[in-house]
Amino acid sequence: MSPGNGNVKAKRQRTILGLIAAEGLASQGEIRSRLASLGIDATQSTISRDIEELGLARVHAGGAVRYVVPGVDEGPASPELLRRLLDEFALSIVRTDVGVVIRTPPGAAAALAEGIDRAALGPVAGTIAGDNTILIIGREGVKPARLEATIQTIREDAG
Secondary structure, three states: OOOHHHHHHHHHHHHHOOOOHHHHOHHHHHHHHHHHOOOOOHHHHHHHHHHHOOOOOOEEEEEEEEEOOOOOOOOOOOHHHHHHHHHHOOOEEEOOOOOOOOOOOOHHHHHHHHHHHHHOOEEEEEEOOOOOOEEEEEOOOOOOHHHHHHHHHHHHHOO
């Protein structure tokens, strides 16, 4: 496999994770359709392999079926899981006057933001995610420097 093919696969898989986290897709056909709408061409067999490699599972909840990322979509995220998500998706972490901005690859922001929200970190009030950017807002009285330190500590902690 050429390096370019690996990059295409990694981008496609990051996009799938983001779509699953943001939209709760229920079928491979829905995933394929959403990828196509984003300009990513993938066959049904490719999507099937991606689902297996990413460890996605289909769950029945509230009368609906959807794909989930086990461990991310089920209850609070462990610090180790959040560290892995940060390692995988956080390209940069920047403190601003109002919070912390994390840049991710396209399509990955929703999955990482969901992991941050599920981790229920004390100083974090919540996150706002776009396609490749997350804004972390602190609770009342929490300075952006403390938010940044919290995220960096989790990212750097080896366990």
